Every structure is written in C-alpha cells, then in structure tokens.
Amino acid sequence: MIPVQGYSGQRVGVLGLGRSGLTSARALREGGAVPLCWDDNPAAREAAASEGFEIVELGKAGAMDGLACLIVSPGIPHLYPNPNPVIRAAMVAGVPVDNDISLFFGSFATSEWDNLDVVPKIVAVTGSNGKSTTSALIHHVLKSVGRNTQLAGNIGRGVLDIDPAADGDVVVLELSSYQTDLARNLTPDIAVFTNLSPDHLDRHNGMGGYFAAKRRLFAEGGPDRAIVGIDEDEGLYLAGQLSQTAADDRVIRISVEQKLTGPGWQVFAKKGFLSEYRKGRQVGSIDLRPIKGLPGVHNHQNACAAYAVCRTLGLAPKVIEQGFASFGGLPHRSQIIAEAGGVTYVNDSKATNVDAAAKALSAFKNIRWICGGLEKEGGLEALQSATGDVRKAYVIGREAANFAMQLGSVEAEVCTSMEKAVKQAMAEVEEGDTVLLAPAAASFDQYDSFEKRGEHFADLVKAALAE
Template sequence: MIPVTSFAGKTVAVFGLGGSGLASCHALKAGGAEVIACDDSADKMAEAVRAGFITADLRTVSWANFAALVLTPGVPLTHPAPHWTVLAAREAGVEVIGDVALFCRERKAHAPDAPFIAITGTNGKSTTTALIAHLVREAGFDTQMGGNIGTAILSLEPPRTGRVHVIEMSSYQIDLTPSLEPTVGILLNVTPDHIDRHGTIEHYAAVKERLVAGVQADGTAIVGVDDDWCSKIADRLDQAGKRVVRISVEHPLADGLTIKGTDIVDNAGGGQGIVADLADIGSLRGLHNAQNAAAASAAVRALGVSRDVLQNGLRSFPGLAHRMEQVGHLGTTLFVNDSKGTNADAAAKALSSFTDIFWIAGGKAKEGGIAPLAEFFPRVKKAYLIGEAANDFARTLDGKVPYEISVTLDVAVANAARDAAEAGLASPVVLLSPACASFDQFRNFEIRGDRFRDLVLALDGIKKV
C-alpha cells in the first residue's frame, strides 16, 4: 500500500467504494487523513463500515471541511452530466481528484526520481502495460504494475529510487489527474470511444493528450501516429519542446520507430537500426501487437535497457489472457482465445493475424455487426456462430463464408476442432474472436474466455502452450 501523506490531518471525501475506492480509503487513512466514505450502493457502504471507515450520505453533510473529493473513475466527471458529488464539491470549492492523482503527489513529495511509466490509448494499452512491466522485470528492476489493468495504484508498493511503476490509465483516470508528470508517457492511438462520458471525440482526444503532454521535463513522450488525432498531438508536443518518439506500423517515418518485415526499426538520424525482431513471437502477432511492442521497446530503451535484454524479454512475454492468447495445439491446429475482441475493430486485428481460420463469433452484437470485416472473410475456412447475433451474422456471411449456427460455445469448440483436424491444412487456427459483447451468455468477456480455454484444454490430445 502507498500511504497518502499529502492529506495528513485533513478530511477527505471518497465517493465510489469499489476496488480503487476502498484502496484510496485505506491509503488516505494510513497517511493520517480522516476519510468520509460514500457510495450509492448500500452493500458497498456496509463493506466500508466493516473495514473500519466512517460513512455518510454526502448529500446531508457540510462540505466546508473537506480538503478534497476522491472520485472513483466510473463516476461521471463532466458528461453526460457531472455527478451530484462533483457539483457539490465545485460549489464548495473542493478539488475533485482520483487515486492516480494521489499517487502522483506522493511520488513528487517522496521519490520524484522514481521511474513512472504511464500508458493510455483507445486500444492496446493493457497488452502494452503488461509487456513493459515484463520487460522491466526481465531487466532486473523492482517493478510495480497496476492502475486500469487490475491492481489499484494505491495498493502497490510506494515509489522509491530504482522502483518502476508501470501504470495503465483510462481516459476517466486521466481526467481525474490534474498533474501526471510521468518519466515516460505513452499514447498508442485515439479512435472514437467513451463519447458518452466525454461528449465529443475532440474532448476525448484532448484528455488522452494530457498524459503525454504532462511528461516531466527530462522525460519521453511516445506516440503512435497512425491516426490523425495522435499525429497532430505528436506535432504539438514537438512544438512544446517535449522529447517525442513517434511509432508507426503503417507509414514510413523520417524519425521514430517503424516495422520493417518482422523488425522494429529505429529511423533516428536517417538510419535504420534494428531495435528488436518479432519473428515467431506468438504472443505478439499482428500489426496491432507490433505497435504495442514498438511502444514498449521505446519505453524501456528510455530507461536504459539493452537490446539483448529487450529481445529476450519480448520472446519470453506470455501475453495477456483473452487477448490473442495461445491456449494449445492439437496436431497442427492452434487454438487462440481472443475473447476481448468484443467489436468488429478488435476482431479485425485477430483475423488479420492468421490464415486458414476456423472462426468462433457471436454474442450480443455491437452496432454494425461483422459487415466491416468483409475484407478478412477469405481467410476464414468456416465460421461457428453463437449467441444472439448468430442469425444476423449468418446473413452477413451467407454466400461468402461457410458457416454453422452452433448456438453455444461448447458446440462451436468441438465442431471447429473436428473440422480443423480434418481439413488437412498446414497451420489451421481455431480462433475465438467474437466481435460481440458476452452478456447474452456470459457475465463478461473474461468468463467467456475462461470457458473457451477450459473447453480447449479438455480436448483429447491437446498440448497446452
């Protein structure tokens, strides 16, 4: 835990008592603050009481003595309308911050030289975060990983010299962190997302930009420039005098990291030095993962990690569960769990990474369905359709891709495994990349992916990766 000493002797309101909210309560209390905890859920309030915290309905108390409102990222700060606690705090002149802001204050106060790597982007940030943490550990650093990727930031060990914090940040968390100042800030990409919480794509992009714009004076901003939003952000950072490393997997760059074949190439100074080779690294297949790997490589190079350590670390990276996760081999067939592919854009990245695909798709459909994936249909040998979207997907595939309506995941896995084995192909892939939410049959994509993994590992003769 990271004791938050910056509010010692003061009273702080905390709204939202999920994992990060309760962690904030514990950290503030450990640092000497008095905490008043609140949540719309009576169960969460009761849990806070059991943990020893004072709770109150913040509608009924005076805000005059509060030094700050610590807001959980899931609560609206601006759109579609500010939460009532935000309005109350503003009326009382109380600052509204999040748990990452508390971390940043503690780091600045006690260990300003401790390396802090912050990662954001619409897509790819979890893989990039996990990969950076893996590479930093392989390089021998004391490494703490958390934030949006799982462990609440204040539940990690405190910043200190030589300890590296690798923190994934959502746009909501950035919005609640007025001053970030990471050693290395990474912005992978910006595509339309969370507009309901930010109002416009312009505001969403501006929030993302704050993470890289805030890198400390001697720090490094790493920006993927394959979309217009980020390309312009990188230009603005340059003009502001920041050290910028551009990343592209789609276009040549005069200066920055690009992909040439399977190599990550540094084009600085007009050269083309090889940074690392991604050949035969199954956990980093596809251009989207090449971007993640390039960004991670730039980040650890900024910490002084050598090329050999970087290369070995990339090769030993196991990948993240449910994101192009290699589950097992049955004969020549590879089984891949990409349950996180919950929309067409995400599924496109998986489909572009393989040929001879036996594709398991379906669930609770997103707007647009799978029609945008038509360019990848020639890669699909057969589709196995499940869930509510099965009939709609069948109509899209009709006459283009052989398919069956499997209805359930267990039927789809069994039939896809059989068909792949009988196809006589050199390297068939049974791919779960549903292009759908899971909520019709599973509570979340993790449970769906876990079920796929269990079904695959139960197949006779399977060899776990």
C-alpha cells in the same frame, strides 16, 4: 501502499468502493485523512464498514459540507452521458472532483527520495488497444534485466496499493481514458500513446472527447519523453503538437504501417522486423517473427512502443530482444491456449471492439471465428476488410442474429451460446485452422467480464480436447 499526501486531518469523500475506491480510502487514511465512503451497493458499503471506514450517503443534503475533495472510481460518469448525482452535487458545492490516479501522482514522490542514488521513474501507457500488453511487456523486459519495477493501474495492482519507491524503481502504469479524463495530477516521466479507435464513445460524447481524454496524459502531464503511435491522424496530430522541430527526439514516433526515417527518433515494424532510426540512420533492429508471445501486426505495434520505452530507459537493443523472446503474452490477448491435431486455439476475449478484433483476425490464417456479444457504437463495417482469412463465423450473444447479419459475405452460424459455438467450430475444423475467440463486442450481455468469457472459452476447448 502509497500514503496520500496533502489531506492530513481533512475529510475526503470516496465514491465507489470497488478495488480502486477501497484502496483510495486506505491510502487516504494511511496519510492522515478522514475518508467518508459511499457506494450504492450495500455489500460494498458493508465491506468498507468492516474495515472501520465511516459510511456517509454522499448524495444527501449537506454531505459535501467541509469536504476537501471527492475521489471517484473510474466507472462512475462525471460528465457524459450524464454526471452522477453525487458528482454533480460536488461540482455545485465547489468541491474538487478527483481520482486515485491523481492521488498517486501527487503522493508517490517523498522527501526520502533525497537519499536514493537513482530517482524512480513513472511510465504511463494509454491508447485504445494494446495498453495492457505494452505495459506488461515493458515490465517484463525490465524484470528480465534485474531492474526494480512495479506494474499497476488497469493491470496488476491498484496504483495506491504498490510499494513505496525503491532506488531506481520504474513504475509502469496502464491508464484508461476513464482514468486520464478526470485526474487533476498527471506527471509521468515517459508517456505512451499506442493508437486510437472508437470505444467508450457514450462516456466521452464522441471521438473528440475520447481523444481529448487520452491527450490529457501528454498535455497536462508534460512528460520528459513521449512515445506516440502515428498510424491514425490523432496520433500524428499529437506527435506534431509535442514536437518543437522535426528532429525533436523528446518525441519518439512509432508505426506498423510505414517506414519512418526522418531526422528525429523513430521505431517501426514492417513484415515482422522492428527497426529503430535516429537522425535518418538505423541504430537497432529485432526480428519479431519467432516471438510466440507477440503474434500479429497489432502485437508488433506493442513491441515498438515497449522497445522505445526501454531504449529511453537506457537498455540496449539486444537486451530488449532477449526480454521480448521470453515474454509469454497475456491471458485473453491473442493467447494460444491449445494446439492439437494441427489446429491452434486462440483466446483474444480482450478484443472487445471492432478495431481490436480486426487486428486479431489479421494475425492468423484459416480462422474459425467465434464472435459477438454486446455490440458497441459504430457498427461492424470496419471489420469487412479484415475477414479475408475467416472460413466461418460462429456468433454468440443475445443479439447474435443481428450481429451475424452485419458480417457481410462471411459465412456465419448463429450459435448464441459459447458452448454451441465451440462445439460447432471444433466439429468443423481441419488441419491448419485457427479457432479464434475475438468477439468485437463487450461481454456484459452474458458474462461479468471479458476475462470470464475467455476463461469459459478456454475451459470448453480444453475439456473437449481431453475427451
């Protein structure tokens, strides 16, 4: 655990007692602070009370008196669509509002670092899609070469729950827009921006606010090295803002849509081949096509970002390639769960928005596509250009009929349930087909999480194949 520095003897409010909230309370107490905890869920309050934490209704009159700050869990809105009443009360009272990510950045470095031979580094990864795979891939490659490394944030452990830094440690953080938007301290050594597509627009009041939340990791954090995907205008703009000149190699531009050969430092992938260029000359390359854990263009973008980070950390291209080759991929992200009778079954339940689903569709051929769920803002129009390899769609979710109507020329069957969708798809498959779960929607109309949705799909497929 990382004891929180700077609040010893002070009262600190903790709003939201899920994983990040409880961990924040523990880390605050470990650092000598006095956490005052609250959650609207009685079970969460009971769990915190059982660990000896003081439970205080932070929304009541006078609750903000004497608080040094208020630590907020990422799922609680602080501005849009409306501030949570407790957060509003803190702002009115002038109490600083912060989160666990900020506490981590303010507490990870200690005086004990003076005794380390190699100063630890923090790699922070953000973007709309590919954050988890990119973070896990960096972590995997570092582990494969024996580097001390920890994985935390939206993936792995909570940021304050990791171990204190070891000599030469590299902490890899996956950070969502909810986390970067509020954190008062953001100081990564290396920051990664994968891509941007519409998501969480209600929480950020539109695309401008969403991009601004991601941009804070770079503008506020001032990383020594920035790795930026430039296949969207926002990334192109961000890379330009961070560069002093075209040859400024503190910014590494990455792409899967164009060859990059300018005077700076670039990494791009075309037709399955990753290339690294510096000062207009190629200095490294990897054939990504045989790597089963990184299928499709979207994973090639993740590979470009991870490669750039590992090169910044001093790894040679061949060493990185060996690490990539042993990467098995992540659950629910283009995860091959079975191959039988010439048919491949793929779980990409993490494709919760249109852009992620389009990228999954582009990675496979002859697709029996299971899609649908809680539709996000923006509609499904952006999927139209990605459905060329879809043989048929099997639509799930409470609003399956409306979802199916938006799929244009794609043959679609309204199934509503995952059970019926899997049964129909498996009844109609032919050799060479791919049964792909890529919902292009959130899971919360039928499941507690995208993980539960993906696990249900995988269980149904495996049970049917075992019959």
